[in-house]
Amino acid sequence: MDCRNAGAGSDRILAEAILERGEESAFRELYRRHTPRLYLLILRLLGGMESDAEDAVQETWLRVCEQLVRFRWDAAFPTWLRAIGVNVARDVLRRYGRDPSRTGNPEADPPTKPLPLDERIDLERAIAILPDGYRQVLVLHDIEGMNHREVAAELGISAGASKKQLFNARRLLREHLAPQKGERS
Secondary structure (H helix, E strand, O other): OOOOOOOOOHHHHHHHHHHHHOOHHHHHHHHHHHHHHHHHHHHHHOOOOHHHHHHHHHHHHHHHHHHHHHOOOOOOHHHHHHHHHHHHHHHHHHHOOOOOOOOOOOOOOOOOOOOOHHHOOOHHHHHHOOOHHHHHHHHHHHHOOOOHHHHHHHHOOOHHHHHHHHHHHHHHHHHHHOOOOOOOO
């Protein structure tokens, strides 16, 4: 079966081949098709921790294999995969004592200051140093394209909290990326 150029509808065909016939090539194709985007999502959610992101991607695929038989196809496969990946990333943050359910409240999070010009960071690094709650909402909303209701459901927060965290995340990003007074752009 050559699914390299097939659309998202073939995800179901691949899943059925895995479940019904145990086709390793079908699993490899699903993995190849979806892992690059999954890895970037998890990497961003974990604030750039590459080895943890790689482990989290593997854990995500293990969970997919365990749960695939129960997947009802009410949602697109990439949406379901992303939800599992987000949960795995949140588990990793909890394991390290970083609570991803925090709202990014300035009183609860360590203060962050804009970096001097000689230490200026790019956008990915700026996202990586955001407080966990801010980073998760920003990545899911601005990068993954979810609306606030979807973000709220994914993270177990209210839509209002999602909006507030996104506002604060964007504000912090602007502060981190803006030239400091007296510096040239």
